[in-house]
Amino acid sequence: MGIVLGPNRYGKAETRVVRVTRDGDTHHIKDLNVSVSLSGQMEDVHLTGDNAAILPTDSQKNTVYAFAKKHGIGEIEEFALLLARHFVDETPTISHARVEIEEYGWSRIPGKSGHSFVRSGTEVRTALVHSDGTGGTGTGGTGNGESVISGLKDLVVLNSTGSEFHGFVQDEYTTLQPTTDRVLATAVTAQWRHRGVDAEFAKSFAEARRCLLEAFAETHSLSLQQTLYAMGRTVLETQHGICEIRLAMPNKHHFLVDLQPFGLENDNEVFFAADRPYGLIEGSVLADDAPDAPAAWT
Structure with a gap:
C-alpha cells in the first residue's frame, strides 16, 4: 500500500x-x-x-x-x-x-x-x-482563479407572530404539537457568492442585508425552511451581481410557559427562550446560470 x-x-x-x-x-x-x-x-x-x-x-x-x-x-x-x-x-x-x-x-x-x-x-x-x-x-x-464571498453572521431576528408549523410527520416519539401561531426567531448566517471580484461591495452588502430582513419580516412562515428560501430568493432577485447564497438558520425555540398552576391563562404572551438543543436549517439558493465554484466555500 x-x-x-x-x-x-x-x-x-x-x-x-x-x-x-x-x-x-x-x-x-x-x-x-x-x-x-x-x-x-x-x-x-x-x-x-x-x-x-x-x-x-x-x-x-x-x-x-x-x-x-x-x-x-x-x-x-x-x-x-x-x-x-x-x-x-x-x-x-x-x-x-x-x-x-x-x-x-x-x-x-x-x-x-x-x-x-x-x-x-x-x-x-x-x-x-x-x-x-x-x-x-x-x-x-x-x-x-479568484472568487469573493460576502456575508454576515449572528444577525438575530424574531417574528412574534405570523409563523405556523403543522402537517409534519409524526411517529411514536413525536410530542411536538402543531401550531398556527408561534414565535419564529433565528440567528442568520448568510454567505453570498459574487459573479465577479469588482463589485461595489459596500452597496451590495447593504442591499443584500436589507433583502434578508425584508423577506424575513414579510413572509408568513409555514416553516423556517420556507422562510430561508424566501430570504435567499429575494436577495438573488434584486442583486444580479450575486449568483448564489447559502444560509444557516438555527431555530431559536420559544416555548409557552404553563401558567395554569398559578390560575393564569397564557395567550401567546409569556415564553421560555431555549438556547439548546435547537433545530438547524441550512440551504442554498442559486441563480440558474450560476457558474460552478467547487472550492469557493472551503
Missing part, C-alpha cells in the same frame, strides 16, 4: 487588527479578525521537514498589520483580495491564498466627541476570498 500526501494548507488564523483613521477630530474605526491560509509547493516541508518553501505564519500576521497601515482598510472584500494577491504574487512557492475576514461594527456615540464608539450588537460582517494571484513576481500566480 502506497502512502502519499493529500491536499494541505497552512497559515495564520485570527489576526486581530484595529485600524483608526483620523480625520481631524473625527475618527473612524475598522475592527477585523483576519485568517490566512496558503497552499502550493509544500511537499518537502511535510515529507522531510525542509522549510525552504515556507513563508512563516508570523510574516503573514505582520503583513496584515503592515497593509492596514500602508493601504488602510476599506471594504473587507477589497482588503482580503489585496492580501491574497500579495501572498501569491510575491512568494514563488505559493500558488493559492485563502483569506477570511470578520468585521466587528462600531457606531459613533452621539455628542461632541468624534472618537467615542459603541459596539454595534452581535452581528458580524464576513468576507471569504480565494486567489491564484495576478501573475506578479511570484511563479505561482495564474491570475485567472
